[in-house]
Amino acid sequence: MKILLYRWKVFNQDDVKSAIEYFGHEVHDYTETIIDKDDETGFKLRDYAELRQVFSAYDCVFSLNYFPHVSDLCEELGKKYIAWTVDSPLISLYHQSLFNKCNYIFIFDRFYCEELKNLGAEHVWYLPLAVNCSRVGKITGSLTADERNKWHSEVSFVGGMYHRNSYDEIKDRLPEYLRGYFDAAMAAQMEIYGDSIFDKVLTVDILEKLCELIDFKQDERAFSDIALVFSSTFLGFKLANIERVQILNKLAKHFPTDLYTDDPDKELIGVNLKGAVNYMTDMPKVFNCSRININPVMRNIRTGIPLRAWDIVGAGGFLMTSFQLEYMDFFENGKDYVYYESHDDLLRKTEYYLNHEDERAQIARNGHEKAVKFHSYEKRMEFILDKCGMLKH
Numbered sequence: 001m002k003i004l005l006y007r008w009k010v011f012n013q014d015d016v017k018s019a020i021e022y023f024g025h026e027v028h029d030y031t032e033t034i035i036d037k038d039d040e041t042g043f044k045l046r047d048y049a050e051l052r053q054v055f056s057a058y059d060c061v062f063s064l065n066y067f068p069h070v071s072d073l074c075e076e077l078g079k080k081y082i083a084w085t086v087d088s089p090l091i092s093l094y095h096q097s098l099f100n101k102c103n104y105i106f107i108f109d110r111f112y113c114e115e116l117k118n119l120g121a122e123h124v125w126y127l128p129l130a131v132n133c134s135r136v137g138k139i140t141g142s143l144t145a146d147e148r149n150k151w152h153s154e155v156s157f158v159g160g161m162y163h164r165n166s167y168d169e170i171k172d173r174l175p176e177y178l179r180g181y182f183d184a185a186m187a188a189q190m191e192i193y194g195d196s197i198f199d200k201v202l203t204v205d206i207l208e209k210l211c212e213l214i215d216f217k218q219d220e221r222a223f224s225d226i227a228l229v230f231s232s233t234f235l236g237f238k239l240a241n242i243e244r245v246q247i248l249n250k251l252a253k254h255f256p257t258d259l260y261t262d263d264p265d266k267e268l269i270g271v272n273l274k275g276a277v278n279y280m281t282d283m284p285k286v287f288n289c290s291r292i293n294i295n296p297v298m299r300n301i302r303t304g305i306p307l308r309a310w311d312i313v314g315a316g317g318f319l320m321t322s323f324q325l326e327y328m329d330f331f332e333n334g335k336d337y338v339y340y341e342s343h344d345d346l347l348r349k350t351e352y353y354l355n356h357e358d359e360r361a362q363i364a365r366n367g368h369e370k371a372v373k374f375h376s377y378e379k380r381m382e383f384i385l386d387k388c389g390m391l392k393h
Contacts, residue, residue: 064086127384261275320339323339
């Protein structure tokens with residue numbers, strides 16, 4: 001079949017494309033042209049004539065994450081629309097287009113998958129993310145001694161610091177009591193893994209006040225509420241900023257700690273700032289050459305395994321991550337990866353594994369072996385194509 005890959009700024013699109021082509025389908029790329037002005041609702045205007053012409057030439061459209069306008073156009077044209085999420089929660093799914101018959105939607109976070117099913121969405125499946133061990137192995141397998149020395153870290157973190165976030169943009173407009181309330185909520189959430197307290201603290205009275213303070217705009221067919229938006233895009237990203245700064249500063253007091261990011265925070269102390277790395281070429285080198293790769297999962301992801309964790313184990317790196325329920329479905333703690341239950345626990349376990357090299361290296365090997373055997377893009381794509389009736393038997 002002829003499949004259109006609807007591209008946007010996400011890391012793993014080339015790996016997805018290769019996996020689709022592995023099953024004999026023809027894949028073409030398309031990046032949408034958006035008319036450079038806003039309509040009265042604040043949303044970008046699109047050239048639907050161009051989109052309609054492009055989509056008409058294909059049997060189906062595939063995207064990472066979900067785009068309501070793509071679904072609506074596929075519904076109109078009678079094309080299948082396949083979407084696989086990489087972010088959670090994905091606000092764009094809370095839209096009336098979710099119920100279009102053309103949709104085949106795959107969610108990597110089981111919590112939100114079940115929520116969408118309960119809303120009545122058809123053709124929705126749980127599907128964890130993956131890693132292209134074959135591509136990554138060619139990079140890590142050809143590292144020279146000089147390269148290994150260049151990319152070596154005792155402790156490293158690759159990722160965003162969310163130094164610029166929506167909460168900081170509006171916090172000065174919040175009453176002092178509300179700022180204190182949210183500060184306390186984020187501090188409490190930082191101590192809790194595997195559950196969200198933001199759902200409980202956003203009461204009706206608080207939400208009514210937020211509606212007065214925040215310019216909450218959305219498409220007229222969207223049905224996400226301000227609670228979901230505020231807990232994820234405001235509190236969730238701000239908490240990620242606070243937690244990542246705290247974790248890195250605590251680690252840097254005791255161990256050489258490297259940060260690879262294009263978004264450093266002014267509150268970082270003693271952390272070695274390394275700049276951003278290219279996802280396709282250099283990031284696997286960091287993971288493979290770091291003795292410990294830390295992975296503090298954003299609390300927006302309720303139960304799922306983020307893409308970065310798959311990237312780490314797929315590169316043969318040692319994964320030290322905050323607790324997520326779904327890790328236990330695929331990996332064994334202390335054997336294939338290690339999770340921490342508090343910041344103090346992270347410090348203890350980092351010290352332990354830096355001082356127990358054989359055990360650390362064996363855990364990294366075990367995690368990598370499972371990634372290779374069970375979690376390739378080809379295996380995930382086989383599941384997707386089968387559910388969509390597009391798998392050649």
